[in-house]
Amino acid sequence: MDLRGVRHLAIIMDGNGRWAEARGQIRSRGHRAGVDAVREVVTECARAHLPWLTLYALSTENFRQRPSLEVHTLMALLRRFMINERPTLMENAVRLVTAGRLHELPPRVLAEIRRTEALTANNRGTTLCLALNYGGRGELVDAAQAIAREARAGRLNPEDIDEAALAQRMYCPSMPDVDLLIRTAGDLRVSNFLLWQISYAEIFVTSMCWPDVRRPLLEEAFGEYARRDRRFGGVQGGGAAS
Numbered sequence: 236m237d238l239r240g241v242r243h244l245a246i247i248m249d250g251n252g253r254w255a256e257a258r259g260q261i262r263s264r265g266h267r268a269g270v271d272a273v274r275e276v277v278t279e280c281a282r283a284h285l286p287w288l289t290l291y292a293l294s295t296e297n298f299r300q301r302p303s304l305e306v307h308t309l310m311a312l313l314r315r316f317m318i319n320e321r322p323t324l325m326e327n328a329v330r331l332v333t334a335g336r337l338h339e340l341p342p343r344v345l346a347e348i349r350r351t352e353a354l355t356a357n358n359r360g361t362t363l364c365l366a367l368n369y370g371g372r373g374e375l376v377d378a379a380q381a382i383a384r385e386a387r388a389g390r391l392n393p394e395d396i397d398e399a400a401l402a403q404r405m406y407c408p409s410m411p412d413v414d415l416l417i418r419t420a421g422d423l424r425v426s427n428f429l430l431w432q433i434s435y436a437e438i439f440v441t442s443m444c445w446p447d448v449r450r451p452l453l454e455e456a457f458g459e460y461a462r463r464d465r466r467f468g469g470v471q472g473g474g475a476a477s
């Protein structure tokens with residue numbers, strides 16, 4: 236698979252519920268099928284040597300507002316994923332990291348996540364970042380609090396607070412800016428995802444629900460990305476204005 240220059244792919248995995256409802260099944264069947272898509276996408280991206288892949292697995296809003304049975308199912312799937320996928324992650328040299336308020340997750344789930352992070356910490360292939368109990372505004376609030384604490388302790392001058400200082404206090408300071416953001420299931424919004432890191436991302440929305448996503452959809456999105464003219468606020472083609 237040709238990445239067409241994408242270094243950081245981020246995905247809003249939406250439509251598990253709709254996928255299940257369209258088949259007359261309960262929502263948790265959609266989440267289960269979503270795990271198969273996660274496995275396939277991670278493996279394809281790792282084989283293509285994508286440097287960084289971030290998946291929006293659970294927003295803070297999902298965690299707080301979904302019925303407790305659905306949250307329970309998602310937590311169980313996440314825990315099983317952490318245990319079952321270790322051999323595949325190791326085989327493909329994937330390094331797992333996480334972003335979000337992880338400390339609020341059930342301890343049994345968190346323990347397996349931490350084990351997988353530790354096991355894969357030295358892998359040098361794709362970095363897979365799972366956004367869990369994640370919110371972009373929350374990430375900015377947490378970064379602002381960290382900065383305020385350092386300033387109060389006299390370790391940081393307010394004049395030295397620049398974009399780099401803020402970036403260093405995000406959940407994953409080494410996370411590069413997002414090149415391509417894919418959203419499945421058709422909605423045209425960013426849903427509080429990586430607000431800082433998507434500033435110049437190209438956005439690709441598909442009507443396909445997440446459980447149906449496989450390599451052809453990734454190839455379509457990478458192809459579309461290659462046709463975009465990324466200007467970063469500059470002029471067309473990146474050249475000097477005449």
Ligand code: FPP
Binds near residue numbers: 251270291
């Ligand atoms: C959105 O579908 C998806 C989620 C809220 C959870 C995503 C979870 C998975 C893909 C499976 C678990 C992940 C891992 C990494 C093990 P939705 O329920 O909002 O769908 P709807 O908008 O059609 O209702």
